[in-house]
Amino acid sequence: MIKKRKELKSFDTDLNKFVSQDIIDQAKADAQKQIFKLKLAELRQKQGIKQTDVDGFSQVSVSRIESRSDIKISTLVDYVHACGFDVEIKAVPKKKKNNEEFVLLRA
Template sequence: MKNKKKYSDFFESAKKTMSPETIERAKNKANKIIFSMKLAELRKQSGVKQTEIEGFSQTSISRIEGREDIKLSTLVDYIHALGMEIEIKVINKKKKTQNKEILLMKA
């Protein structure tokens, strides 16, 4: 949560000097970094070391957690190896409909 605040402060001040395209690229990169930090934190909160994840080598886990982008199938395998399930929901940001969220996948 604290990192999110730092990023939002950065983007507010960046709007004064950077183009919208540059800001969008920076936001995307920040989100990817936050995503990889969340994967490592999720594993740590589960009390699992990188070397203890079945079906993955420590090197593989390190790469997965450090990646800016990850295949969905790899993410599902990683989450399952932690003993968890994953849900992917689609949220319509533009239209205010009764079904704001649609469950796309549960694995």
């Protein structure tokens, strides 16, 4: 007799049955840090700028910035400006009831 497989409802729902919320939250935070690193490199690459050509930064500095999971805001602003972009940092409500965003920094 063939055993019928239980159908999964959703990844998040089923994951919560097997893994603690703390582990899930840490994994999400780690993933966001990795995405941040990729986005910094992508930002520079979209402008066609090599690591050696970022104004005001050595190649080693650019490599370190792009591989860090956290960065000073002032360094981020300088790096983003050197890549030809502006920076805007917003505070966004966690709960969807209020969609009002607050701009904390526009540089």
